[in-house]
Amino acid sequence: MNHTNIRAIFVFTLSSQLVLSACGNSSTNNIDGESNIVGESAAMISSDRVAMSQVSFLPDSEKVALIPDIPATQFQIVSIAEGEVVFEGDLTEAKEWQVAKGESYKVADFSVLNSAGELILRIDGVEDKAFQINQNAYDKLHDASLKSFYFNRASTEITEEYGGAWARAAGHLDEKVNYHVSALKGSADKDSSNNKDRWLIASKGWYDAGDYGKYVVNSGIATYTLLAAFQHHPNFYQNKNISIPESDNGLPDLLDEISWNLEWLEKMQADDGSVYHKLTTLKWPGKEMPHQDKRARYVIGKSTSAALDFAAVMAMASRVYGQQSDAYLTKSQQWLKQATSAYQWAKANGDLPYVQPDDVKSGEYGDDFFHDEFSWAAAELFLATNDTKYLDDFTQNQQPFTVPSWQHVSALGVISLLAAEANTLDEALYQQLRKSLLETADIYVTQYRESAFRVPMVADDFVWGSNSAALNKAIVLMQAYRLTDNAEYKTVASSLMTYVLGKNPTGYSFVTGFGEKPAMLPHHRASQSDGVSEPIPGMLVGGPQSGQQDGCDYPSDEPALSYADTWCSYSTNEVAINWNAPLVYMLAALIADQKVSEE
Ligand SMILES: [Ca+2]
Ligand SMILES: [Ca+2]
Incomplete structure (x- = not known):
């Protein structure tokens, strides 16, 4: 040259x-x-x-x-x-x-x-x-990334004992949530006892992102990913203590943390099995602490995707918690019943996309293609019940393997089926699923080899939340590693972790609190209004992408360089539960699956 x-x-x-x-x-x-x-x-x-x-x-x-x-x-x-x-x-x-x-x-x-x-x-x-x-390189990072879910709990105070500098008052008790008119359409709710006073108790749950809303669709993949982290690495999590109020209850803290969200999610179902799409204010909250946001909150809309995501997560939760402890037996049975009724409702209402009402400005999570949601929910219900009618539904709705996201969930059911005992599946189906996953993983390996930056990311991956695309690709690669024991898959998976931690052309570590130059000004209301200069640690920001939908200043229009560490940049610097969940999963996987060479 x-x-x-x-x-x-x-x-x-x-x-x-x-x-x-x-x-x-x-x-x-x-x-x-x-x-x-x-x-x-x-x-x-x-x-x-x-x-x-x-x-x-x-x-x-x-x-x-x-x-x-x-x-x-x-x-x-x-x-x-x-x-x-x-x-x-x-x-x-x-x-x-x-x-x-x-x-x-x-x-x-x-x-x-x-x-x-x-x-x-x-x-x-x-x-x-x-x-x-260092063999313990990711230990603190893992615990912080999981604990960031605790910091994003709705309806509870974060005490100094568990929250340190980021202690805060309780916000959004959600003990009197209004029904938006869109949530009542076509519903049997109006006469139900649940709704006799025209409000709903729907406490707990995690704040979705930089805002204070709670969204069923995005909760779907986020909760799934954390449940999978537990299910694929049970020994790692069995005695993992992350210093939360439930740390001394004898149950794994990861399951305690997930329960906080499940106990909200279970409230989002109406008596006919349908599921409300979201629980938010009508407009975005201000840059304020949770307890300062006094706006009225509503359950809004219903959708096929919310019902199916709910069915998938509740079925999976029923299985995971049911296997863990008798303490969860009643909950486990209840969640399976709820999953089944949500699925039945979705089959009868198979094409009901969420439509944002004119007076609502919170996040949309709109989707109008539901075969992937059907295949995922059917896979989880099959695994929870062993009833082959669900497997037939899975096969009928199966879609090409894609990078998992809140909107494209076809990979999730495949990952669950492949991670379960092989003998629960017909051998031909098992081999077909295995092949589709490995072919996808092989494409990522080729992308890695061909990338000048040694990152298996291409232009299509630089979407809103590109860092979660990175880590969801890593999860797919880890499944390939689990299926084949071929170390190259894990090496390439780990290249996506080093990418978000600094091996990228922006100069930043995309995880708050970790690295020499971490994101400091995430679009996260609590972190920007709590008076503490350091943001809550362990949060993954969305990452670069060139859409620049917020109109902020960016150093470049190149997809992997268009990133700004500013509050303004909600299109690259927001945080979200569905982005942090694959961070937790991948850290657990890389720590737990280490093959350490002894000196
Ligand atoms: Ca515990
Ligand atoms: Ca979809």
């Missing part, structure tokens, strides 16, 4: 002594005595411009750093304790990432290093970059 050659000639004219004194950093002395080729000018490139995970690596994780285009062709990893080079490798040719055009990067790949240690990435012309490989 001409560009590189010209720069190389230019820097060769500099004296290495001059360079050394100019930057005052002895690290430019190559340990192996190779020539000092330095980048751009006498000034070293700041280590801030090296894009890599800002949180320590797990020993068996992918470990890659992206270096701005400089003449150096090699890199070294130096052990701080031993003071010597433990690994040397070649930098790749500089390339542009198709979704972040404007700057080329070279790749330093040191994934083969798999022993714990404190290390330095050393490259001529670049300031030294210290990092760690």
Whole structure:
């Protein structure tokens, strides 16, 4: 590349002594005595411009750093304790990432290093970059990412004992929720005892995102993902204590946390089996704390998608909690009954999309394609009941495998069926599902190999909430790993975790409270109005995408660069339960499935 050659000639004219004194950093002395080729000018490139995970690596994780285009062709990893080079490798040719055009990067790949240690990435012309490989690298991060759900609990005070600096008063008790007229249409509710005073008790639940609404559809995939985290890693969660009010009750804290949402969700069903679409104010709340939002709250609308997502989650919850403890036996039976009636209602009302009423301005979560929801709910009901009529429904509604999202849920049922005992399924169906998942995972592996940034993300993934697309792809890759034991799937899955933690061209860690430069101003009302400068930790922001629907200022229009760490940027810097849930899942998976090499 001409560009590189010209720069190389230019820097060769500099004296290495001059360079050394100019930057005052002895690290430019190559340990192996190779020539000092330095980048751009006498000034070293700041280590801030090296894009890599800002949180320590797990020993068996992918470990890659992206270096701005400089003449150096090699890199070294130096052990701080031993003071010597433990690994040397070649930098790749500089390339542009198709979704972040404007700057080329070279790749330093040191994934083969798999022993714990404190290390330095050393490259001529670049300031030294210290990092760690550590078996416990993700422990605190995992606990914080799960605990962020506790911080987003509606209807309860967050005490100092559990909330520390982020203690706050209770908000949104939701003991007297109004029925919006859209929630009564075509409903048998009007005469039911549940509704005799024209209001509903629907306490608890998690705030959905930066606002204070509670939405059944988005709760669907978020709750599913956390239930799957438990179900796929039961030993990891059995004694996991994250310091919440239920930490001493003898039941896993993850299930305690999920219960908080399920106990709200179960209230969102009307007597005829139908499910209200959401519980929100009519307009967005202000930038204020939960207890300051005194606006009236309503259950609004009904939809096929809400009923099916509800059916899927309640069936899955019935199974997971029922297997866990007798303490949940009554709840487990109740949830299965509710799941069944919601499913029956959806079959009789199979094409009822949510339509936003004129006087409602809260989030829509609108969808008009329900085969994927049918297939997911049918899969979960089959697993909860073993009744093959649901399996027939699953097969009839099955859709192509897509990246899981609140709107596209076809993958969720497939993941549940494949994670269950293989012998509950007909062998031909099992093999067909396995094949469709593995083919998808193989596409992601190819994307990883072809990506200049070593991230299996393409233009289509940079949607609103792109970070959740990243981590949901990682979940699919982890299923491929579980099915095949092929470590490459896990390596590529871990590359998406290092991506959100800093191996990206924005310079940010997208998880609050973690990394050298984490998002500080998430679009999260409590974090922006509690008077604490640090946001609640462990929250994943939505991530870059070039829609810029909020009209805020962005540094670039490139999909992977269009990100702003500002309150204004709800299109890239909001938080949401369906984005945090795959973060929790993936951290649990990467911690629990570690194959640690003993020294
Ligand atoms: Ca507990
Ligand atoms: Ca759908």
